[in-house]
Amino acid sequence: MSLTDLLDVLVDMKQDFEISDAFLDNLLSRTEWANFLGFHRSTLWRWEEQIISKIPPLKSSYYENHRGVRSNYLDGYQRFLLAIIYLLKGQSVEKGIKNNAQVVKFLKRNFMHLRRKEFEKWKESQ
Known part of the structure; x- marks a missing residue:
């Protein structure tokens, strides 16, 4: 998976108005x-523990506002990162991402484009 694949995921996300509009809420x-993604919240917890926490730069951006503490609420950036994981795992057949280790590998390769400031730029371009 390359940056081109990441751009495809971002385009898919932007074109899915239901998901892209979800980043507008505080x-x-x-x-x-x-519930919005159609999962139990423990799935999101597992993604945070087994995927996001394995990538220090993303973990730092993910918990930036909370100083590494897990808040009860997700801001737009956190939902964005979880939505990318959701899309990657949902496209496992087409994209070849079958497990968390492959998602971690993909995100590690693309972490520079998935930081909080990049999310803000992406959100403004919508």
Whole structure:
């Protein structure tokens, strides 16, 4: 997977108005975001523990506002990162991403383009 694949995921996200509009709300709880994606909130917890926490630069950006503490609410950037994981795992057949280790590998290769400031630029371009 390359940056081109990441750009494809971002384009897919931008074209899915239901998902892209979800970043406009201030805060949603993990339960609300999990319900929106069609999962139980424990799935989001596992993604945070088994994927995001394995990539120090993304972990730092993910918990930036909370000084490494897990808040009860997700801001737009956190939902964005979880939505990317959701899309990557949802496209496992087409993209070849079958497990968390492959998602971690993909995100490690593309972490520079997935930081909080890049999210803000992406959001403004919508």
